[in-house]
Amino acid sequence: MSPRNTRCRAAILAVVFTMLAAACGGGESVVASQSGASGAASDTVATTADSGPASITLLTHDSFALSETTLSAFTAETGIVVTQLASGDAGQMVSEAILTAGNPVGDVLFGIDNTFLQRGLDADLFVAYESPNVAAVADEFRLDAENRVTPIDYGDVCANYWIDEFGDTPPPSSLDDLIDPAYADLFVTQNPETSSPGMAFMLATIAKYGEDGWEDYWTSLRNNGVEISAGWEDAYYGSFTAGGGPRPIVMSYASSPPAEVLFADPPTDTPPTGVLLDSCFRQIEFAGILSGSDNVTEAQQLIDFMLTPTFQEDIPLNMFVFPVLPDAELPQVFVDHAQLADNPLTLDPASIAANRDGWTERWVELVLR
Amino acid sequence: MALVLAVCFFGFFFGYPVITLVIRGLRSIADDRPSQVLFGSAFLRIAWFSLWQAVVSTVATLIVGLPAAFALARFDFAGRALFRAALVVPFVLPTVVVAGAFESVFTRFGLDSGAIVLKDTVWAVLLAHVFFNYAVVVRVVGTYWESVDRRPAQAARVLGASARTAFVRITLPQLRPALVSAAAIVFLFSFTSFGVILLLGGPGMATIETEIWRYAVNRIEFDVAAAVALLQLLAVAALITLTSYAESKRERARRTGTQAKTRLTAPRGRQWLIIFGAVGSATALCGIPIFTLIERSLLTGSGYGFANYEALGTQVSLLPTSAAAALTNSVSYALMAAAIALVVGGCAAWAASQGSAGARLVDVGLTLPLGTSAVTLGLGVLIAFDRSPIDFRSAWWIVPVLHALIGIPFVLRGVLPTLRGISPRIREAAATLGADPRAIRREIDFPLATKALLVGAAFAFAVSLGEFGATSFVPRRPSTTTAPTAIFRLLGQPGDQLRGQAMALSVILMLVTAASALVIERFAGRDRASGGGFL
Numbered sequence: 001m002s003p004r005n006t007r008c009r010a011a012i013l014a015v016v017f018t019m020l021a022a023a024c025g026g027g028e029s030v031v032a033s034q035s036g037a038s039g040a041a042s043d044t045v046a047t048t049a050d051s052g053p054a055s056i057t058l059l060t061h062d063s064f065a066l067s068e069t070t071l072s073a074f075t076a077e078t079g080i081v082v083t084q085l086a087s088g089d090a091g092q093m094v095s096e097a098i099l100t101a102g103n104p105v106g107d108v109l110f111g112i113d114n115t116f117l118q119r120g121l122d123a124d125l126f127v128a129y130e131s132p133n134v135a136a137v138a139d140e141f142r143l144d145a146e147n148r149v150t151p152i153d154y155g156d157v158c159a160n161y162w163i164d165e166f167g168d169t170p171p172p173s174s175l176d177d178l179i180d181p182a183y184a185d186l187f188v189t190q191n192p193e194t195s196s197p198g199m200a201f202m203l204a205t206i207a208k209y210g211e212d213g214w215e216d217y218w219t220s221l222r223n224n225g226v227e228i229s230a231g232w233e234d235a236y237y238g239s240f241t242a243g244g245g246p247r248p249i250v251m252s253y254a255s256s257p258p259a260e261v262l263f264a265d266p267p268t269d270t271p272p273t274g275v276l277l278d279s280c281f282r283q284i285e286f287a288g289i290l291s292g293s294d295n296v297t298e299a300q301q302l303i304d305f306m307l308t309p310t311f312q313e314d315i316p317l318n319m320f321v322f323p324v325l326p327d328a329e330l331p332q333v334f335v336d337h338a339q340l341a342d343n344p345l346t347l348d349p350a351s352i353a354a355n356r357d358g359w360t361e362r363w364v365e366l367v368l369r
Numbered sequence: 370m371a372l373v374l375a376v377c378f379f380g381f382f383f384g385y386p387v388i389t390l391v392i393r394g395l396r397s398i399a400d401d402r403p404s405q406v407l408f409g410s411a412f413l414r415i416a417w418f419s420l421w422q423a424v425v426s427t428v429a430t431l432i433v434g435l436p437a438a439f440a441l442a443r444f445d446f447a448g449r450a451l452f453r454a455a456l457v458v459p460f461v462l463p464t465v466v467v468a469g470a471f472e473s474v475f476t477r478f479g480l481d482s483g484a485i486v487l488k489d490t491v492w493a494v495l496l497a498h499v500f501f502n503y504a505v506v507v508r509v510v511g512t513y514w515e516s517v518d519r520r521p522a523q524a525a526r527v528l529g530a531s532a533r534t535a536f537v538r539i540t541l542p543q544l545r546p547a548l549v550s551a552a553a554i555v556f557l558f559s560f561t562s563f564g565v566i567l568l569l570g571g572p573g574m575a576t577i578e579t580e581i582w583r584y585a586v587n588r589i590e591f592d593v594a595a596a597v598a599l600l601q602l603l604a605v606a607a608l609i610t611l612t613s614y615a616e617s618k619r620e621r622a623r624r625t626g627t628q629a630k631t632r633l634t635a636p637r638g639r640q641w642l643i644i645f646g647a648v649g650s651a652t653a654l655c656g657i658p659i660f661t662l663i664e665r666s667l668l669t670g671s672g673y674g675f676a677n678y679e680a681l682g683t684q685v686s687l688l689p690t691s692a693a694a695a696l697t698n699s700v701s702y703a704l705m706a707a708a709i710a711l712v713v714g715g716c717a718a719w720a721a722s723q724g725s726a727g728a729r730l731v732d733v734g735l736t737l738p739l740g741t742s743a744v745t746l747g748l749g750v751l752i753a754f755d756r757s758p759i760d761f762r763s764a765w766w767i768v769p770v771l772h773a774l775i776g777i778p779f780v781l782r783g784v785l786p787t788l789r790g791i792s793p794r795i796r797e798a799a800a801t802l803g804a805d806p807r808a809i810r811r812e813i814d815f816p817l818a819t820k821a822l823l824v825g826a827a828f829a830f831a832v833s834l835g836e837f838g839a840t841s842f843v844p845r846r847p848s849t850t851t852a853p854t855a856i857f858r859l860l861g862q863p864g865d866q867l868r869g870q871a872m873a874l875s876v877i878l879m880l881v882t883a884a885s886a887l888v889i890e891r892f893a894g895r896d897r898a899s900g901g902g903f904l
Contacts, residue, residue: 057763059844062854063861065687085763085844088586092842095586096751099393103755105762105844119589191572193587228572233465233860238472242863245476256863263864266670273863318687320862357588368573 055081056298057106059290061093062086064111065318066311074305080298090116090196097290098123104290107299110152110306114143114284114346115199118353121148126288129300133307137324141284143349149286152306155321156254156280156341157200159187160273162241165248172249174278175208178221185225188239189251191368192360195231196283201251202363203352204281207345218366228367242273254280255320258337262317271337280341285321371716372731378713379735383774386749387602387741393752394595403596412580416600419560419576422491426498426559427552433499433654434506434551437647441507442514445633446644452651453511454886456504457827459655461835461882462662463853464564465860466875470658471497471569473665489571497565500655502555505779505828507651509554512824513547513786515633516817546786549616553609554782557740560605563838577601581742598745605740609733616786659879666872670865677869681877687862688855689847692874695855700881702851703833706772710829713773714780715822719814721781722788735781738774746771747842763844768851771839776829783825784818791817827889831882852878 064086071082085106087093094116097109101123112120120126126148134142134150141151159178161171172178178187190198206214227247229235237243240250242260257271287306289299305311312323316334323330330338395403406412440446441453459467471493475481481488487496517540525535541548561578575583577597585594636644669676681692688695717735721728738746750771754761761767791814799809837853850858852874859871 062841062858065689065847083763084847086847087844088841091586095589096748096842096844098589099591099748099752100755100762105751105755193583194567230567230572231465233857234468234472234568236863237469237860237868242865243469243868244473246481252863259863259867263862263866264670265676265865265869360587364573 054298056295057083059106059109060086061090061111067314070314078301102292104292107293107295108302110287112286114349118349127291131304141324149288150303151284151324152287153315153321154284157197158254158280159276160252160256162248163274179224187249188227188235188247190235191228197251200281204345207347258333262333275339277341280344282344282346372720375713375717386753389753390749391595391599394591398592403593406593415575423556423559427556430499430502430506430555434503437507438511440644440647441511444636454883457831457886458879459501460831463856468568470661493569497569498559505554506551508824509551510547517543546616549612550782553612581744585744609736613732666876677873680870690850695850695852699834699852702769703830705769706776706833707826707830709773710776710780711826714777718781718784736778739778743838746839772833772836776832779828780825784821787818787821827886
């Protein structure tokens with residue numbers, strides 16, 4: 001190949017790259033102006049032909065699971081086909097939804113919880129819809145007065161302990177026990193920056209000890225030898241007794257003991273773990289119709305369906321959380337082994353959204369530096 | 370043609386989303402927060418740490434990997450093919466699983482507390498980086514080493530140079546292009562490592578990569594995330610430009626040697642020591658965590674057995690698909706990703722080997738994905754391909770395309786030193802004998818590069834099998850669940866059954882990888898006209 005030829009190619013390449021960059025910049029401004037006038041944009045999109053069977057897309061996090069028959073029951077009933085798409089954990093999913101606000105990947109978002117809720121509301125992710133079925137749901141779960149989101153399930157994030165490791169000393173029974181020297185070096189929890197149970201526990205301490213007391217609690221916890229891991233997996237299977245680790249107290253879920261029974265090897269009828277009910281933070285998961293959806297009517301039907309016994313009773317064994325519908329029947333393993341806190345700790349979503357970053361930064365300073 | 374194909378693919382699927390994300394982020398800047406973050410002392414510390422841990426990881430991996438590269442390049446010994454194939458295995462293992470294995474090794478050997486502590490230290494991070502990247506050095510350098518002309522070193526020995534002098538003064542400079550190539554890959558991998566930092570580094574550790582994730586996902590500050598991502602891109606681009614320059618400059622100066630195919634010899638005497646040392650150290654380093662994993666997969670509630678594997682065959686709770694389907698998904702994605710990487714990376718390498726200024730741009734540009742945050746890639750796709758007719762956000766094939774982007778640098782970097790090293794004299798001779806440029810490409814460049822191409826493809830395949838970063842951002846259907854996602858899901862609930870099955874699935878993923886690597890290599894062995902000595 002002659003030098004002239006190669007130089008020519010280089011020039012073409014440079015032009016291609018410049019055009020590419022220009023195209024990107026141009027495309028970007030189009031997108032920006034469209035989302036600026038989101039009402040007009042969604043109107044034009046909504047004119048797409050509605051032939052064939054109706055179909056909608058349900059966006060979830062990666063922990064979402066249902067029995068195969070559940071969504072097909074919905075399709076049989078309504079004729080609406082549901083495409084399910086999952087991405088990342090709840091944090092990733094919310095971040096993605098905010099990034100694509102106004103032009104969502106799907107119609108209904110499932111799995112935003114009370115720790116992320118206000119962020120989603122502030123970003124105008126959802127359009128309001130009051131399902132007739134939500135009337136049966138207890139008020140404690142209905143955190144948005146405008147019904148932009150609908151509560152679907154809930155669960156408690158609580159410390160678990162390995163029962164056999166506690167003989168002479170009784171297992172811990174309160175959050176204060178965890179800073180008692182009798183329980184020094186026994187507890188492993190997660191970093192709130194990287195883990196949702198870690199975040200829940202930090203919020204639990206703030207709910208319990210207040211803005212004035214939680215920092216002292218964590219200083220004491222640190223002095224008492226708390227271990228911090230990045231995520232639930234490495235805490236439970238790395239440092240906790242369950243995975244052969246040295247620590248018999250771990251931050252996990254109220255539904256962990258039933259899972260320990262259900263997936264025990266060899267089979268057992270009694271869970272090896274107990275729940276420290278005083279430490280529980282309540283997480284509520286919501287579903288909402290994403291603004292920008294072209295299929296609002298169908299999306300409303302899906303929200304209604306999520307609050308029927310068919311959907312609600314399928315939740316516990318697939319996602320290990322509890323249905324919000326009071327008359328949904330629980331599977332036997334949950335009845336036998338799952339405990340819920342009578343007075344779980346909780347915080348107002350608006351206060352979580354306003355302080356989340358600041359609290360986390362403070363936590364990092366207190367516990368890790 | 371080759372150039373246009375590579376540039377188009379790459380510009381569309383990498384350049385466009387990444388630029389879109391960065392522009393979107395930077396446009397949303399409302400105050401001077403991004404600059405406050407970027408120029409804050411905390412971030413400077415993090416940037417410095419990201420850099421030095423990656424440099425140390427790279428140097429350590431090179432030192433640990435060279436003996437094995439030598440052993441594989443020179444000697445024919447029993448189990449050689451198996452050893453080569455097994456090396457790629459760490460690549461596909463999910464970080465959660467590897468971190469778990471490392472931690473249990475630490476606990477078993479008392480390294481979690483006491484005089485020597487590895488748990489939650491930078492040492493654990495370095496160790497894991499060597500574990501994951503060992504194969505890159507051994508394969509990239511080893512493959513190149515096979516075709517290095519031994520005569521200059523032999524001549525030096527005859528003229529009285531010691532073995533060490535001959536190695537340092539002659540062989541090492543000869544290997545330089547491959548060393549630079551491998552080092553660049555290892556550096557980028559370590560620089561953008563995410564799971565290892567979080568899981569093994571302990572709770573306080575942060576790098577540029579984990580910061581991008583923290584700002585984008587945790588704090589929803591897309592402006593800061595974009596600024597950090599841009600900084601990461603620039604740093605990586607600067608580094609690759611440097612290595613690319615170093616690599617090609619040296620290589621062109623050395624084009625005089627012919628590519629005499631040297632036969633592998635049977636090891637004798639002290640040479641066995643090198644082989645045992647190389648294979649032994651690799652087994653100790655990579656083998657211990659892997660054996661821990663295998664042991665755990667066989668451990669059931671009633672002693673050792675295959676119950677966890679059998680459980681995978683029947684019904685796995687919590688998984689949206691069967692484990693077999695997840696494996697099938699993973700393998701088919703990996704095949705697609707490897708094929709795309711082979712074509713695009715091969716074209717790019719060929720174009721880049723022609724040595725124009727544009728070629729340098731291709732060389733640098735196509736290596737970028739390896740040094741780009743999974744967050745940047747994943748979120749970029751989400752906002753770039755969001756309007757018809759290019760609304761690809763939930764298209765299933767976007768996942769293998771993303772995997773291919775990360776695989777392309779392996780093909781490119783693997784094959785480029787070989788292509789650049791082809792002596793112009795061979796091409797000239799062919800031209801003199803009447804071969805047109807296409808015939809030269811077909812008859813000379815391609816056969817000589819095949820092996821390096823396939824080594825690159827094997828890596829692209831393995832990278833795809835294990836990729837879980839950018840993939841996790843892409844909205845995926847339950848039926849397309851891949852093996853790493855399935856493993857992650859199984860480890861997401863308590864219960865010994867689930868954990869056992871996660872370990873079993875990890876081991877199967879390892880076996881699939883090793884078997885695939887063997888098959889790919891057999892192709893490499895068969896395709897080469899000379900065929901001598903290899904496999």
